[in-house]
Amino acid sequence: MGLLDKYKTLLDTAKASGIPDLQYAEQEGVLQIRGTAPNADTKNKLWDVYNQIDPNFLSGDVVMNIDVSSAVEGSQVRVATQESNLNIRKGPGTDQPIVGKAAKGEVIILISRANDQWWLVRTKDGEEGYCYAQYLEPVE
Amino acid sequence: MYGSTLNGIIMKNKVKSWVFILLMTTSVVVGAISCKPKVSDADLKAKIETVTADHPNVVVSVKDGAVTLSGTVASEEDRSRLAEVAKNADPNNVKSVANELTVEAAPIVTNTDDADLTAKVADATKDYPSVKAEVSSGIITVTGSIEQARVQPLKMALDALNPKKVDMSGLTVK
Numbered sequence: 001m002g003l004l005d006k007y008k009t010l011l012d013t014a015k016a017s018g019i020p021d022l023q024y025a026e027q028e029g030v031l032q033i034r035g036t037a038p039n040a041d042t043k044n045k046l047w048d049v050y051n052q053i054d055p056n057f058l059s060g061d062v063v064m065n066i067d068v069s070s071a072v073e074g075s076q077v078r079v080a081t082q083e084s085n086l087n088i089r090k091g092p093g094t095d096q097p098i099v100g101k102a103a104k105g106e107v108i109i110l111i112s113r114a115n116d117q118w119w120l121v122r123t124k125d126g127e128e129g130y131c132y133a134q135y136l137e138p139v140e
Numbered sequence: 141m142y143g144s145t146l147n148g149i150i151m152k153n154k155v156k157s158w159v160f161i162l163l164m165t166t167s168v169v170v171g172a173i174s175c176k177p178k179v180s181d182a183d184l185k186a187k188i189e190t191v192t193a194d195h196p197n198v199v200v201s202v203k204d205g206a207v208t209l210s211g212t213v214a215s216e217e218d219r220s221r222l223a224e225v226a227k228n229a230d231p232n233n234v235k236s237v238a239n240e241l242t243v244e245a246a247p248i249v250t251n252t253d254d255a256d257l258t259a260k261v262a263d264a265t266k267d268y269p270s271v272k273a274e275v276s277s278g279i280i281t282v283t284g285s286i287e288q289a290r291v292q293p294l295k296m297a298l299d300a301l302n303p304k305k306v307d308m309s310g311l312t313v314k
Contacts, residue, residue: 024248027248027304030305032248034248047292051292056308056313057292058308059309060306060308063302063303082267082289084267094262117260117301133300134264134297
């Protein structure tokens with residue numbers, strides 16, 4: 001069974017999710033999926049569908065990178081760590097010194113997206129620095 | 141006497157010139173209705189090119205008002221939309237649109253710079269001490285062990301780095 005068939009439900013969900021720049025292609029045996037979802041819920045839904053088709057993602061035949069368009073500069077983002085506090089660092093990288101912390105569930109301001117992995121943020125206390133983007137979820 | 145004759149001549153001339161103006165106007169109006177203003181193929185081509193400008197690989201050609209679109213676009217939607225857009229650019233003068241566009245999706249770019257990817261993977265897996273990740277030719281191979289609830293966040297973080305593949309088959313899920 002081809003990957004486009006195997007992941008048909010995922011692709012159909014993505015197509016129906018209002019992702020204007022949706023792109024997908026099978027490349028070297030891996031289904032690459034890219035696009036910008038309108039909100040975090042849509043992105044999470046796609047990941048749920050993907051997980052249902054390939055439990056724990058063990059097949060390794062999909063790489064899905066879905067951005068969220070509501071994560072714009074000046075918007076609010078929620079700290080979505082597993083349980084710990086989120087480090088706020090001086091620069092974009094885990095080798096950078098920690099200048100502050102944000103609690104799980106805390107809502108902070110996204111100042112700018114330094115790159116896909118590191119976003120510059122400011123807490124309510126005025127602490128400013130870089131956080132790992134995967135732990136930040138746009139507040140709708 | 142003399143004055144009235146002069147007036148008569150002027151009057152006659154006035155009437156003549158009015159008739160002349162009327163005739164001229166009528167002929168211009170009739171002319172305008174009978175033959176439409178003809179837009180040259182070059183003008184039509186230029187007009188259509190302004191609405192297809194977002195698609196640099198699309199070639200517009202026009203012959204006697206018949207438009208042909210050729211070249212490549214990224215999606216089927218673009219293909220049908222452009223034909224529509226070309227027709228609507230000048231509906232009165234575009235006689236037909238031949239859609240010879242082909243769909244050729246741009247390949248999705250993956251990160252094949254192993255050094256860059258390795259550094260990013262280190263950041264992404266920092267909070268997963270029981271997980272080991274290695275990078276080779278753009279492929280991230282994950283081994284070690286992980287709690288069930290953290291598999292998805294890990295995979296999301298790694299996929300966000302645009303690797304060629306994320307191989308988690310060697311990862312033990314607890």
